[in-house]
Amino acid sequence: MVRNHVAVGIAGLVVATLATAATADVVSSSFETGLDGWTSFQNGAFAPEWVPPAGPNSGYARLTDSTTGWGYFRAPAAFTAQAAQYGGALSFSLRHDVQGDPVSYSVRVGLTGGGLTLINEQTLPTSSWTSYTFGLELGLGWRVFSDLSRNYSAAAPLATQTQLEAVLSGLNGLYIAADYTPGYAPSDLDRTSIDDVSLTVVPAPGAAALLGLGGLLSALRRR
Known part of the structure; x- marks a missing residue:
């Protein structure tokens, strides 16, 4: 006995x-000492730049658009090494500086995993730092697309809970868009900056x- x-x-x-x-944990990038492994995706030869802290301002990453298609910041492996938490959140601060074409697209993120691509958008970016939170659960605007080059559209099917959980449990890509104008001209300014990125994950x-x-x-x- x-x-x-x-x-x-x-x-x-x-x-x-x-x-x-x-128990859920958080993976984050504050860009205080560098780019923290962030790279660009679908943005030609242009890579993110690190802007170091200066005075009261913290460090951050910025990316200048160099293509006519959707260009992105791509998260490092630290954000995809573990399953993301269903019911958690992706949060970040973003600023968009533009001269030339008008801002036409809303702040956008993409997730890939489990053989699926999900995209979500919120409001138009501004030239001031603004905080955004994308909840990782059903009913918050996640839609299924064939790839990250598609424009967000209500015609695309909303992700089911099963699809969301499949993407989050097999997460292999996390992207924050860096292109919010309809065209590209080398003489124009179309630059996006991000800071304080965090993702709720489930540690192994x-x-x-x-x-x-x-x-x-x-x-x-x-x-």
Whole structure:
């Protein structure tokens, strides 16, 4: 009977440890010391630039549009190494500086994973830093597209919860758009800046915790 009580206790510890490991966490980039691994996607030869902190201003990343299609900031592997949390959020601050063509598109993000591409948009960007939050759950505007080059449209199907969960659990790409005008001319200014990016994720069980459980189970087998 003692052995049974020990087994029940360890089983409870396993459940508690895995539940703790599955608690949502946040991956973030503040750009205080560099680009934090952010790159560009579909933006020709133009890569993001790091603007270091100066006085009271924090550091940030900026990207100048260099194509007629949709160009993006692409998140580093730290944002896709773990499953994103359904019910969590993607948050960031964004500023858009423009001269020439008018601003025509709303602040836009894309997610890829599980063989799917989801896109969502909010309001038009401005030349002032503005905070945006995209909730990662059903009914908040996520739509399914064939790829990240499509314009956001109400004609595209809204993502189901199953599709959202498939993308978030197999997340392999996270993108913030850097192009909000309809055309491209080298003489125009079409530049997007981002800062304080955060994504709610579910961290994998810690190796130390699993090793500890392995030790307890070994002890049980020796009884």
